[in-house]
Amino acid sequence: MTLLSVENLSVELGHRPVLHGLDFAVGPGEFIGLIGPNGAGKSTLLRSVLNLLPAQGQVRLCGTDSAAMNARQRAACVAYLAQEREIAWAVPAEMVVALGRFPHRPGFAALTERDRAIVDAAMRRMDVEAFRHRIATELSGGEKARVLAARALAQDTPLLLADEPTAGLDPAHQIALMRLFGSLAADSRSVVASLHDLGLAARWCSRLILLDKGRIVADGPPSGVLTPANLRTIYCVEAFFGEANGAPIVHPLDLAAPE
Amino acid sequence: MSADRHYPLLIALLAILTLALFLLSLTTGPAGIAFADSIKALLSDKADGVALIMREIRLPRAMLGLMIGATLGLSGAVLQGYLRNPLAEPGLLGISASASLGAVLAIYTGLSASFLLALPLAALAGAVAAVLVVQAIAGARGGALLVILAGIAISSFAGAMTSLALNLSPNPFAAVEIMFWMLGSLTDRSMVHVWLAAPFMLIGWAMLGSLGRALDALTLGSETAASMGIELRKVQFLAVFGTAASVGAATAVAGAIGFVGLVVPHILRPLVGARPSRLLPASALGGACMVMAADILVRIIAPERDLKLGVLTAIVGAPFFLWLVFRTRRSLL
Numbered sequence: 001m002t003l004l005s006v007e008n009l010s011v012e013l014g015h016r017p018v019l020h021g022l023d024f025a026v027g028p029g030e031f032i033g034l035i036g037p038n039g040a041g042k043s044t045l046l047r048s049v050l051n052l053l054p055a056q057g058q059v060r061l062c063g064t065d066s067a068a069m070n071a072r073q074r075a076a077c078v079a080y081l082a083q084e085r086e087i088a089w090a091v092p093a094e095m096v097v098a099l100g101r102f103p104h105r106p107g108f109a110a111l112t113e114r115d116r117a118i119v120d121a122a123m124r125r126m127d128v129e130a131f132r133h134r135i136a137t138e139l140s141g142g143e144k145a146r147v148l149a150a151r152a153l154a155q156d157t158p159l160l161l162a163d164e165p166t167a168g169l170d171p172a173h174q175i176a177l178m179r180l181f182g183s184l185a186a187d188s189r190s191v192v193a194s195l196h197d198l199g200l201a202a203r204w205c206s207r208l209i210l211l212d213k214g215r216i217v218a219d220g221p222p223s224g225v226l227t228p229a230n231l232r233t234i235y236c237v238e239a240f241f242g243e244a245n246g247a248p249i250v251h252p253l254d255l256a257a258p259e
Numbered sequence: 260m261s262a263d264r265h266y267p268l269l270i271a272l273l274a275i276l277t278l279a280l281f282l283l284s285l286t287t288g289p290a291g292i293a294f295a296d297s298i299k300a301l302l303s304d305k306a307d308g309v310a311l312i313m314r315e316i317r318l319p320r321a322m323l324g325l326m327i328g329a330t331l332g333l334s335g336a337v338l339q340g341y342l343r344n345p346l347a348e349p350g351l352l353g354i355s356a357s358a359s360l361g362a363v364l365a366i367y368t369g370l371s372a373s374f375l376l377a378l379p380l381a382a383l384a385g386a387v388a389a390v391l392v393v394q395a396i397a398g399a400r401g402g403a404l405l406v407i408l409a410g411i412a413i414s415s416f417a418g419a420m421t422s423l424a425l426n427l428s429p430n431p432f433a434a435v436e437i438m439f440w441m442l443g444s445l446t447d448r449s450m451v452h453v454w455l456a457a458p459f460m461l462i463g464w465a466m467l468g469s470l471g472r473a474l475d476a477l478t479l480g481s482e483t484a485a486s487m488g489i490e491l492r493k494v495q496f497l498a499v500f501g502t503a504a505s506v507g508a509a510t511a512v513a514g515a516i517g518f519v520g521l522v523v524p525h526i527l528r529p530l531v532g533a534r535p536s537r538l539l540p541a542s543a544l545g546g547a548c549m550v551m552a553a554d555i556l557v558r559i560i561a562p563e564r565d566l567k568l569g570v571l572t573a574i575v576g577a578p579f580f581l582w583l584v585f586r587t588r589r590s591l592l
């Protein structure tokens with residue numbers, strides 16, 4: 001079953017077209033990197049899939065037309081990690097992660113044993129157990145990002161949409177996060193993560209979708225998407241391409257010469 | 260978590276304090292009836308003077324203090340959670356100002372003298388008009404910022420119209436009556452006021468009280484909350500109309516009582532571990548305590564001067580709020 005299929009998706013924001021008729025599908029077991037320059041429309045794409053923005057076209061989540069689903073049904077299929085790391089109140093980190101169980105609990109029901117186990121596992125995977133009782137708003141930027149990522153994991157959905165999940169993380173936690181998303185994919189869940197770090201995208205994603213000015217300009221395995229020509233025309237950079245331990249290396253070196 | 264263990268204790272303490280203040284409110288007044296006598300008279304079905312004072316004067320006053328305080332505390336906590344802004348308060352939606360305008364127009368036109376409930380009904384009509392305009396401007400998909408902006412616009416407009424009514428008031432007595440009404444008071448209210456306000460407040464409380472878990476989710480921002488299964492339109496509807504029903508009714512029977520909805524959630528937030536859903540019951544009880552305590556003080560400090568309740572809450576509330584700001588500043592430095 002395809003977890004997400006998008007047909008002819010167009011979005012206008014402030015009377016300006018931002019996405020122009022996108023088509024793609026996400027099957028189970030994929031770790032997709034959504035890449036593209038600033039303003040390409042990555043966040044807009046993720047938000048419109050979640051029905052957070054008015055959009056034209058068809059979006060199907062877990063086999064159902066998204067427009068016909070209510071927020072709770074959507075939340076059972078897809079979890080979302082927003083680009084903005086917002087925590088409004090000085091609540092403990094553990095409570096933030098436990099919010100991920102929200103869609104699974106009816107009414108005012110308390111957390112079950114199983115919920116607690118999932119919350120604990122999510123905290124362990126994001127290495128935030130040490131902050132369990134700390135006030136979330138007092139954590140560092142990267143620590144906060146990891147707590148919020150643990151929250152999205154705790155939602156325990158077949159599909160995870162993450163907007164720049166690695167931004168602000170140290171190298172070890174960036175790699176740990178990419179490995180974690182890879183292991184979710186191996187577990188036949190799917191992750192779509194927008195990324196600016198092309199090195200991480202090349203090395204860990206199973207597939208990349210390259211967006212530019214609201215259009216998909218390349219979609220496929222990293223080696224086919226991250227080409228010198230694409231980097232030059234879309235990102236305006238020259239890059240080093242190599243290989244280490246059997247995985248590709250892409251490292252931007254300098255600005256491309258203007259044509 | 261320490262807040263987890265302390266929470267039931269905090270609620271129990273607040274509930275006991277609420278009950279104690281309710282009893283104290285019942286037994287405070289110029290008639291100087293002994294505590295035991297007054298409670299006995301209230302529970303008996305005799306129709307002597309003491310029982311009459313208790314049933315017709317003290318009981319409605321204490322009940323209204325409790326209900327209005329709970330309303331202000333609860334709606335303050337909900338609005339701060341919904342707007343994710345610690346400065347939000349019931350007055351922000353323009354509901355108190357419009358309810359006041361309705362009441363003022365009733366006094367101004369002389370309608371208020373025609374029958375007992377004319378004034379509160381006019382105030383309720385003002386609240387309803389305000390909430391419809393706010394909801395229409397903000398739109399179903401509008402979101403928190405538009406709600407605030409619409410509320411501020413309505414507040415300013417209603418305030419200006421109230422000033423105009425004062426300005427054009429044909430006789431000084433009406434002007435004084437308007438001024439006094441706007442200061443907020445629980446003096447000389449009857450059971451009729453209780454019965455008028457109660458249904459609106461109960462509906463409002465049910466709407467506001469159902470928002471606890473949604474407000475928890477909104478801690479992470481509206482989009483993340485929506486992705487967790489929160490229907491934002493429903494939350495906005497419940498927050499706006501729940502506030503309108505309960506605060507509209509409170510303003511209608513007692514005038515505008517400031518600072519309670521702002522200060523009470525502020526004081527209690529650190530004590531409940533900042534969790535919005537836990538703040539709701541705590542803040543409702545805290546608001547009830549604050550209004551009843553102020554209403555008791557009003558009667559003790561100046562029994563013969565008819566000191567207005569709203570004046571006292573503002574006099575005590577404003578310096579207290581300054582102190583809170585000061586404390587926040589210290590923790591920021």
Ligand SMILES: Nc1ncnc2c1ncn2[C@@H]1O[C@H](COP(=O)(O)OP(=O)(O)OP(=O)(O)O)[C@@H](O)[C@H]1O
Binds near residue numbers: 014016036037041045
């Ligand atoms: N509310 C809005 N109103 C008008 N235009 C908007 C709005 N939000 C975003 N845009 C525009 O839509 C385009 C796509 O924005 P989007 O946030 O999706 O980019 P992005 O690919 O996520 O960029 P970044 O890498 O910087 O996060 C941008 O040109 C942006 O200016």
Ligand SMILES: [Mg+2]
Binds near residue numbers: 043163
């Ligand atoms: Mg973005």
